[in-house]
Amino acid sequence: MKNNLQDFLERPKRYDNIDGTGEMFMGLMMLGFAAISFLQPLLPRDSLWNRGLFGLLFMYAVLAPFFAAGFFLQRVVKKHWTWLRTGYAAFPCDAKAKRSGMLAGAGLGAVVGAVIAMFFAIMMVVSRHHTGAVTMGRVVYLGFWAPLYAFWIYRMSRDMWWKWMLAGLMAVGLATIGWTAPGGWLELGFPTALFVGAVWLASGAITLLEYLRTHRPPSAEAA
Amino acid sequence: MNEQARLIAGLDRVIHEPGRLMIVALLWPLKECDFLYLLSQSGLNKGNLSSHLAKLEEAGYVTVEKTFRGRMPQTILRLTRAGRAAFADYRTKLGALTLSTEDES
Numbered sequence: 001m002k003n004n005l006q007d008f009l010e011r012p013k014r015y016d017n018i019d020g021t022g023e024m025f026m027g028l029m030m031l032g033f034a035a036i037s038f039l040q041p042l043l044p045r046d047s048l049w050n051r052g053l054f055g056l057l058f059m060y061a062v063l064a065p066f067f068a069a070g071f072f073l074q075r076v077v078k079k080h081w082t083w084l085r086t087g088y089a090a091f092p093c094d095a096k097a098k099r100s101g102m103l104a105g106a107g108l109g110a111v112v113g114a115v116i117a118m119f120f121a122i123m124m125v126v127s128r129h130h131t132g133a134v135t136m137g138r139v140v141y142l143g144f145w146a147p148l149y150a151f152w153i154y155r156m157s158r159d160m161w162w163k164w165m166l167a168g169l170m171a172v173g174l175a176t177i178g179w180t181a182p183g184g185w186l187e188l189g190f191p192t193a194l195f196v197g198a199v200w201l202a203s204g205a206i207t208l209l210e211y212l213r214t215h216r217p218p219s220a221e222a223a
Numbered sequence: 224m225n226e227q228a229r230l231i232a233g234l235d236r237v238i239h240e241p242g243r244l245m246i247v248a249l250l251w252p253l254k255e256c257d258f259l260y261l262l263s264q265s266g267l268n269k270g271n272l273s274s275h276l277a278k279l280e281e282a283g284y285v286t287v288e289k290t291f292r293g294r295m296p297q298t299i300l301r302l303t304r305a306g307r308a309a310f311a312d313y314r315t316k317l318g319a320l321t322l323s324t325e326d327e328s
Contacts, residue, residue, distance in 0.1 A: 005314070008248035011264055087260025088297075089253050218259065 020207025027201025032066030
């Protein structure tokens with residue numbers, strides 16, 4: 001009974017991605033990172049936008065349209081399709097929970113960011129002296145994305161078998177990128193982010209199409 | 224009266240009914256939702272859902288607000304403070320009951 005209760009308590013979280021908008025948002029953000037990886041090498045080497053705070057501003061400026069597109073896509077799909085078909089649900093339960101959720105998210109983000117930054121810094125230093133470290137960096141970098149997507153599927157839509165196949169496809173695609181793309185992990189940034197973003201976006205789009213196919217809006221509400 | 228019987232007797236009967244327990248559990252993580260959401264997530268029919276919601280409203284656990292989305296009628300539902308407290312208490316008691324059952328077996 002406790003397990004059934006837990007399932008009901010976790011449903012709203014899964015419901016948030018019932019229309020695939022969560023995945024499309026993630027896909028668009030990854031495409032934003034691909035855009036950064038593509039544009040940054042095009043900047044002159046001594047450009048102001050390659051340094052410190054301006055470098056960060058450049059990243060934010062490139063990411064902003066992708067973030068806005070994802071945000072508005074979510075709003076439009078939910079307002080015009082999802083809420084009419086399977087109902088409206090608003091999060092979170094109160095301001096205190098929202099604050100603690102945001103604080104926990106920011107804390108987790110900071111820790112993950114620090115770990116990734118440390119990893120990149122160590123790899124940059126080590127790879128100058130050991131070519132084996134370049135290979136290890138590539139493997140770790142490429143090996144990160146498919147498990148992340150698999151974790152998302154497990155949390156959000158584990159009953160959709162085709163998404164597990166897509167996770168397998170992502171792993172094969174990343175292995176192919178690793179096998180064929182030249183350079184260290186820095187050069188892998190563009191093809192990897194582009195591929196992962198495209199898969200994530202496609203996964204969301206298929207979820208949305210499937211949702212629209214299987215859910216029709218009721219004629220009128222009866223309460 | 225032994226410990227288990229006391230715990231069972233102490234369970235909130237309004238929430239303990241499976242249909243209403245499902246509704247309260249679905250409302251718990253949310254700020255608010257509409258009737259259609261509960262209908263799609265609970266699997267209850269409209270009549271059952273309406274009657275359970277009426278009981279929860281009567282107990283002061285849920286607020287029901289009739290409104291419109293465009294020209295479509297919409298019923299917004301929220302768990303009240305009393306409803307949240309009752310559900311938290313119910314979960315605590317259910318947890319204690321499960322533990323005491325596991326201890327005896």
